[in-house]
Amino acid sequence: MRADETTASSAAVTTQDLTRVYGSGAGAVRALDGVSASFARGRFTAVMGPSGSGKSTFLHCLAGLDRPTSGAVVVAGQQLARLNRTALAKLRRERMGFVFQAFNLLPVLTAEENITMIAHLARRRVDRAWMAQLVARLGLADRLDHRPAQLSGGQQQRVAIARALLTRPDVVFADEPTGNLDSRSGTEVLRFLREAVETENASIVMVTHDPTAAAYADEVLFLADGRIVDTLAEPTVDEVLARLRRISEPS
Numbered sequence: 001m002r003a004d005e006t007t008a009s010s011a012a013v014t015t016q017d018l019t020r021v022y023g024s025g026a027g028a029v030r031a032l033d034g035v036s037a038s039f040a041r042g043r044f045t046a047v048m049g050p051s052g053s054g055k056s057t058f059l060h061c062l063a064g065l066d067r068p069t070s071g072a073v074v075v076a077g078q079q080l081a082r083l084n085r086t087a088l089a090k091l092r093r094e095r096m097g098f099v100f101q102a103f104n105l106l107p108v109l110t111a112e113e114n115i116t117m118i119a120h121l122a123r124r125r126v127d128r129a130w131m132a133q134l135v136a137r138l139g140l141a142d143r144l145d146h147r148p149a150q151l152s153g154g155q156q157q158r159v160a161i162a163r164a165l166l167t168r169p170d171v172v173f174a175d176e177p178t179g180n181l182d183s184r185s186g187t188e189v190l191r192f193l194r195e196a197v198e199t200e201n202a203s204i205v206m207v208t209h210d211p212t213a214a215a216y217a218d219e220v221l222f223l224a225d226g227r228i229v230d231t232l233a234e235p236t237v238d239e240v241l242a243r244l245r246r247i248s249e250p251s
Helices: 055-062 085-095 111-121 128-137 153-166 183-200 237-248
Strands: 011-022 029-040 044-048 070-075 096-100 171-175 204-207 219-224 227-233
Touching: 011 055, 029 055, 029 070, 029 227, 044 055, 044 183, 055 070, 055 171, 055 204, 085 096, 096 153, 111 128, 111 153, 128 153, 153 183, 171 183, 183 204, 219 237, 227 237
Parallel strands: 044 204, 044 219, 096 171, 171 204
Antiparallel strands: 011 029, 011 070, 219 227
């Protein structure tokens, strides 16, 4: 959603004139080129675009995993560029959740220990009642004492989702969360993310290349050449495919 369409108080994340340039001189690459956007609380937004469109760079800047060259990113009322490394790490632990394509679970920890790890790092009491709800909904109750190597890919991603939601963050960033999953496991993950938005008012920003995944979102934001070029509300798979084809066509 465009930045001027959502007030700051109702937004989980906002950006203003965001740029990210890699390199310098003639070899410089402008991955983001003045992106202004706002992501409303309690909404599921998918970010899509052709290869090289800047969508992964955009997500990394939103999540404080990469620093923009210029412009502002505001999460939970705090402008990320104004935070030092320690304060930024604290904000990520306490106000953001992350779900990655590669799961990013610690192999020496059990599923339960992976789920509670971020809460412990943030020195926050684990809400055991909320954790029990998450575990039950994700079908992990009988897998909590298993290590990642003993879990299927779908189970590992569900552990990652439970970890991301356990602290009830302001926003969850998901980077190709179904990219390493078979279609059945991917559908299970997407259904749960959709459910988290509808029943828990979760705010999710997801980068994906998959039109089927994007159709679970409330809105799709399309990037091309580092700029927002289109948006689509209440998307269907066919509509997403049509927009992607139009964006990818030579001008």
